[in-house]
Amino acid sequence: AGVLLIQEAGGLVDNLIPDQDPIDSGSLVCGTPKILDAMKEVISKYDDRLEKLF
Secondary structure, eight states: OHHHHHHHTTOEEEESSTTSOHHHHTOEEEEOTTTHHHHHHHHHTTOGGGGGGO
16 A cells, blocks of 8 residues: 555655565665655665665
8 A cells, every 4th residue: 555655646666676575575665756766876885685786
């Protein structure tokens, strides 16, 4: 339901870690279209599992 609320408000929901369930892995990130990519880049600097994505 939370994902739907974000999307209906115009936000984006993305999975940070490919091939993993975002809910189980805790790799779900949400944001506006303008800032989502920047958020993912900042987050990747602090999580070794994400370094290869950017």
